[in-house]
Amino acid sequence: xxxxxxxxxxxxxxxxxxxxxxxxxxxxxxxxxxxxxxxxxxxxxxxxxxxxxxxxxxxxxxxxxxxxxxxxxxxxxxxxxxxxxxxxxxxxxxxxxxxxxxxxxxxxxxxxxxxxxxxxxxxxxxxxxxxxxxxxxxxxxxxxxxxxxxxxxxxxxxxxxxxxxxxxxxxxxxxxxxxxxxxxxxxxxxxxxxxxxxxxxxxxxxxxxxxxxxxxxxxxxxxxxxxxxxxxxxxxxxxxxxxxxxxxxxxxxxxxxxxxxxxxxxxxxxxxxxxxxxxxxxxxxxxxxxxxxxxxxxxxxxxxxxxxxxxxxxxxxxxxxxxxxxxxxxxxxxxxxxxxxxxxxxxxxxxxxx
Amino acid sequence: xxxxxxxxxxxxxxxxxxxxxxxxxxxxxxxxxxxxxxxxxxxxxxxxxxxxxxxxxxxxxxxxxxxxxxxxxxxxxxxxxxxxxxxxxxxxxxxxxxxxxxxxxxxxxxxxxxxxxxxxxxxxxxxxxxxxxxxxxxxxxxxxxxxxxxxxxxxxxxxxxxxxxxxxxxxxxxxxxxxxxxxxxxxxxxxxxxxxxxxxxxxxxxxxxxxxxxxxxxxxxxxxxxxxxxxxxxxxxxxxxxxxxxxxxxxxxxxxxxxxxxxxxxxxxxxxxxxxxxxxxxxx
Numbered sequence: 328x329x330x331x332x333x334x335x336x337x338x339x340x341x342x343x344x345x346x347x348x349x350x351x352x353x354x355x356x357x358x359x360x361x362x363x364x365x366x367x368x369x370x371x372x373x374x375x376x377x378x379x380x381x382x383x384x385x386x387x388x389x390x391x392x393x394x395x396x397x398x399x400x401x402x403x404x405x406x407x408x409x410x411x412x413x414x415x416x417x418x419x420x421x422x423x424x425x426x427x428x429x430x431x432x433x434x435x436x437x438x439x440x441x442x443x444x445x446x447x448x449x450x451x452x453x454x455x456x457x458x459x460x461x462x463x464x465x466x467x468x469x470x471x472x473x474x475x476x477x478x479x480x481x482x483x484x485x486x487x488x489x490x491x492x493x494x495x496x497x498x499x500x501x502x503x504x505x506x507x508x509x510x511x512x513x514x515x516x517x518x519x520x521x522x523x524x525x526x527x528x529x530x531x532x533x534x535x536x537x538x539x540x541x542x543x544x545x546x547x548x549x550x551x552x553x554x555x556x557x558x559x560x561x562x563x564x565x566x567x568x569x570x571x572x573x574x575x576x577x578x579x580x581x582x583x584x585x586x587x588x589x590x591x592x593x594x595x596x597x598x599x600x601x602x603x604x605x606x607x608x609x610x611x612x613x614x615x616x617x618x619x620x621x622x623x624x625x626x627x628x629x630x631x632x633x634x635x636x637x638x639x640x641x642x643x644x645x646x647x648x649x650x651x652x653x654x655x656x657x658x659x660x661x662x663x664x665x666x667x668x669x670x671x672x673x674x675x676x677x678x679x680x681x
Numbered sequence: 682x683x684x685x686x687x688x689x690x691x692x693x694x695x696x697x698x699x700x701x702x703x704x705x706x707x708x709x710x711x712x713x714x715x716x717x718x719x720x721x722x723x724x725x726x727x728x729x730x731x732x733x734x735x736x737x738x739x740x741x742x743x744x745x746x747x748x749x750x751x752x753x754x755x756x757x758x759x760x761x762x763x764x765x766x767x768x769x770x771x772x773x774x775x776x777x778x779x780x781x782x783x784x785x786x787x788x789x790x791x792x793x794x795x796x797x798x799x800x801x802x803x804x805x806x807x808x809x810x811x812x813x814x815x816x817x818x819x820x821x822x823x824x825x826x827x828x829x830x831x832x833x834x835x836x837x838x839x840x841x842x843x844x845x846x847x848x849x850x851x852x853x854x855x856x857x858x859x860x861x862x863x864x865x866x867x868x869x870x871x872x873x874x875x876x877x878x879x880x881x882x883x884x885x886x887x888x889x890x891x892x893x894x895x896x897x898x899x900x901x902x903x904x905x906x907x908x909x910x911x912x913x914x915x916x917x918x919x920x921x922x923x924x925x926x927x928x929x930x931x932x933x934x935x936x937x938x939x940x941x942x943x944x945x946x947x948x949x950x951x952x953x954x955x956x957x958x959x960x961x962x963x964x965x
Contacts (some may be wrong), residue, residue, distance in 0.1 A: 359788040366779035366798065366842060373809065374801040374837040380812035451703035458704045464952045465711040471944040472715065473896040475914040476937040480718045483930045486730075490717060493732050522711050530960035572803075579805035582898040586918050598806040601905070606811045618808035625805055 350600055376533070380621070385410050410616035423617070425600040430621075433584075433597065434577040437516045442570055444517065445524025452525065452559075453532045459524055466522035474519065478586035481515040485587075506518050508588045520576075525568045530559070530567030571632050578625050598624070642646035715941075717787035722935040729931045743935035753908045754936055761940075764829045764893035764901070764912055771830070772837040772890050773883060780845030781871060785854065795846070802839035806899045809835055814903050828904040829912065833897055839888050843891065844958055848882030849875070885958035888951055892944055913940050 388406045390652045414423045452462050458566070484491045485501030492498055501511045535558070545554045559566075581599040590604060599622040605614035724731060725740040747754050783795055813832050814823075822828040856878065859872035876883075899910040908916065917936045920929050948955060 355952050356788040359782050359786045359791075362778050362782040362786075363794060365775045366838060367794075369775060369802045370798065370837055373813070373832055374804060377809040377812040378804065380816070381808050384812055384815065386954050397755070408901075436916045439931050448707050450698060451707060453698040456710075457701060459954070462704050462707055463956060464949050465708045465950040467717055467952055467955060468945055469711050471892055471948045472937075472941050473898070473914050475896075475898045475918050476718075476940055477714075477938055479917065480714055483721060483934060484717060486930070488730055488732075517716060518710070522707070523941060525707075526956060527960060535782075575803050579807065581807065586898075599805060599899075602811065606807075606814060606903070611811060611815055614811050614821070615808075618805065618811050621805050622808040627802065627804065675962045 341404065359463045381618055381622075385609055385619050386612075387496055388610075388612040406612065411620070413613065414616060419613075420597070423620075426596045426598045427624075429509075429595060430580070430597045430599075430624075431577060433512060433516070433580055434574055436513055437520075437577050438573050439572060440513065440517045440601060441521040441524050441573060442566070444521035445569070446562075446566070448525030449528035449532055449562075452529050461539055463526070466526055468496045469519045470523045470526075472519070474582040475586050477515060477519050478583050481511060481518075482587050485511050497559065504592055506594070506595045508592065512580075512584050512587055512595055515587055516577065516580070519583075520573060524566075524573065527569040528562055528566055531562035535561045571629065574632065575625060575629060578628060579621065691915075699864060715945075718934050718937050718941075721802060721931065724931060726931050739907055743931040744939070746929075746932045747936045747939065751930075752916060752920055752936075753911075754913065754916055754939075757911055757913035758812045758939070760826075760910060761895060761912040763826055764833070765897075766890050767826070767830050767850045768833045768837050768894040769887055769891045772841045773887055775834075776838055776841035776845055776886075777883065780842050781849050783794050783842070783846045784849035784855070796843050798839050800839075802836050802843075803877050804835070806836070812901045815952060817904060822857050824907045826910070829897075832900045832904070835895075837894055839880065839892060841886050841890050844886040845879075845882060848879060848886070851882075851913075881954065884959075885951070887952040888947055888955060889958050892947070895940075895944065923924065 347647075386405060386407060388404055388410065413419055448466070452459065452466075455462065472480070483489060486492075487498065487500055490500075491501065499507050501507050539557055539561070540553065543557055548556070572631035580597050580598050581603065584592075584595040584597060585600055585603075590596075590600060596604075598617060602614050602621060605611075605617060696832055705846065720734070720736055721729075722743050723741065724736040724743070725738055726742055726746070728737065728740075731737070763869070777796070783791060810831060815827075817823055817825075817828045857865075857870040857873050859866070860874045861867065865873065896914070897912075898914050898918070901915050903916075905911045905915065911919075916932060919942065920933050920936065
C-alpha cells in the first residue's frame with residue numbers, strides 16, 4: 328500500500344500545480360505548523376502548562392507531611408478561592424499589601440529614573456562623535472553583569488564602612504530595613520538598566536534623518552522645542568517599548584532585593600519574593616495564588632500601557648504611513664500589538680532578572 | 682543634561698567638549714562600580730575594608746580562596762557552563778526552525794503565532810517556577826540539570842525566535858529561490874544557503890541567549906538544594922567564605938569578577954553585533 332499510494336495520487340495532484348514558477352511559500356500552512364510545533368510544544372510545556380497548573384494549584388492547599396528532603400509528599404485538599412481570600416486577610420494581608428506596594432513603588436521609581444537617565448545618555452552618545460565605541464562597550468557592561476553579582480557588588484559598596492558611606496561622608500546602614508534599603512535597590516537597578524534604555528533610545532535616535540533637524544533650525548526652533556517636538560515624538564516608539572519591558576521586568580523583580588537586602592525584609596519584599604518564600608516553605612497553594620495575582624497584575628499593567636500609550640504611538644505611525652488611514656481600527660489594533668511586541672522584545676527580556 | 686542639547690553657535694569650545702565630558706560621565710557611571718568590584722577582589726583579605734582606590738599590596742589571595750575553599754565554586758562554574766550552554770544550543774536548534782518559518786512562509790495566523798511566542802517571555806518567572814517546581818518534585822527532577830535547563834527555555838526561546846526572525850527577514854528571499862532554481866529542495870536551500878549566510882545573526886543570538894541564561898538566578902535557586910549541582914550565581918549568593926567570616930566580601934567580589942569577566946570580554950569583542958541583536962526590530 329505504501330508503494331502504490333504515491334503513484335495513485337500523482338495524477339490528481341499534478342494539474343493543480345500553478346503555471347507560474349513555483350514559489351517557496353505556497354500552500355505552506357501545514358509545513359509551517361510542522362516547523363513551528365517544536366517551539367510551540369516547548370513553550371506550551373514551560374509556559375502554558377505552568378500557568379494552568381498554577382491556576383489549579385492556587386485552589387488547593389497542601390498538607391503538612393514532609394519527606395526526608397523537606398519537600399511535601401502528598402495530601403492536597405481543594406479549598407476553592409480560600410487562598411485568594413486569605414491573601415487579603417489579617418497578617419498575610421498586611422504582608423501582601425506591603426509587597427504589592429514595594430513592587431509598585433520600585434517599578435514606578437526605577438522606570439522613571441531609568442528612562443530619564445537613559446534618554447539623557449542616548450542624547451549624549453548621539454552627540455558625541457569621538458569615543459562612541461568606548462561608550463557603547465561600557466554601556467553593555469552593567470547589562471552583562473549577572474544581576475546576582477551586581478546585587479553583591481552594591482551590597483559591598485553599601486557596606487556600613489563601605490565606599491558609598493565614605494564618599495558621601497555619612498554612616499547610613501544601607502542594607503538593613505528602611506528607606507535606605509529601598510534606595511539601595513533603586514540605585515542598583517537604575518545603574519544596571521538605565522544604560523540599556525540609553526542604548527535602545529540611541530538606536531531610535533539614529534533613525535531620525537538630519538534634514539528634520541535642519542528644517543527645525545531654519546524655522547528657528549529653540550533647543551527645548553526641537554527636543555520636545557521632534558526628538559521625543561520620533562524616538563517615542565523605541566522608547567515606549569523599552570519602557571514597557573522595563574516595567575514588566577521590574578514588576579517581577581526578584582534577584583536584586585533578594586540578594587542585596589535579603590529575604591523577609593519588609594522594606595524590600597516584592598510579590599515575586601513573597602511567592603518564592605511561600606513556595607520555599609512548601610505552601611504551594613498560597614504561593615501559586617500570589618504568583619497568579621502577580622501574573623494578573625503584570626498582564627493588566629501591560630495591557631493598560633499598550634492601550635493608553637501604545638494607541639498614541641500607533642496614531643503617529645499611521646499619520647506617517649501613507650494609506651494607513653484606510654485600515655482604520657483593524658490596522659491600529661494589529662499594530663498596537665505589533666508595534667509594541669515588535670520592538671526590542673528580545674532585547675529587554677535579557678535585561679533583567681525575573 | 683543641558684550639555685546634551687545642541688549649543689548656540691557662539692559657544693564653540695563648550696559645544697566641542699560638552700559631549701566628550703558627557704561621554705566620560707557615562708563611562709564612569711557604567712564602569713565605576715565594576716571597577717570597585719575588581720579592585721576589591723585584588724585586595725588582601727586583611728585589607729578587605731580598605732577604601733583605597735588602588736589595592737595597595739596587590740593580592741590574588743581572594744581568587745585562591747574562591748577556588749580552594751569548600752564553596753564548590755569551580756563546580757558551580759562548570760554547572761553554569763553546562764546549563765547555559767545547553768540552553769543556548771537547544772534554543773538555537775528549536776528557535777532557528779521556528780524563526781525561519783515565521784520569516785519566510787506565508788500562512789494564516791502568522792502574526793498571532795509570533796505575538797504568542799513573544800508574549801510568553803513576559804510572564805513572571807515566579808509564576809512559572811512554582812508549578813514546575815512541584816512537577817519536578819513529583820518526577821524527581823530536583824537537583825538535575827534538566828530541571829534548570831527546561832524552565833530556562835521559557836525566556837530563552839522567545840528571545841531567540843524573535844532575534845532570528847528579524848535576521849532572517851533581512852535576508853533577501855531571492856537567495857532561496859535561486860538555490861531552488863538550481864535544484865535544491867527547500868530544506869537544502871535552508872541548510873546550504875541560508876544557514877551559512879545567517880551565521881552572524883545566529884552567532885549574535887547565541888551570545889545574547891548565553892548571557893541571559895548565564896545570568897539566570899531564580900530557576901537555578903528554586904530547582905536545586907545541593908551544592909554540587911548549583912550554578913555559580915546561586916553559589917556566590919550563598920558564599921560563607923573559607924575563613925568563616927560573616928560576610929566574605931573579598932571572595933564574593935573575586936567570584937563576581939570570575940563570573941563576569943567572560944561576559945565582559947564577549948561584550949567588548951562583539952559589541953557591535955550585540956547592539957545590533959539587541960536593537961533588532963526595535964527600530965526600523
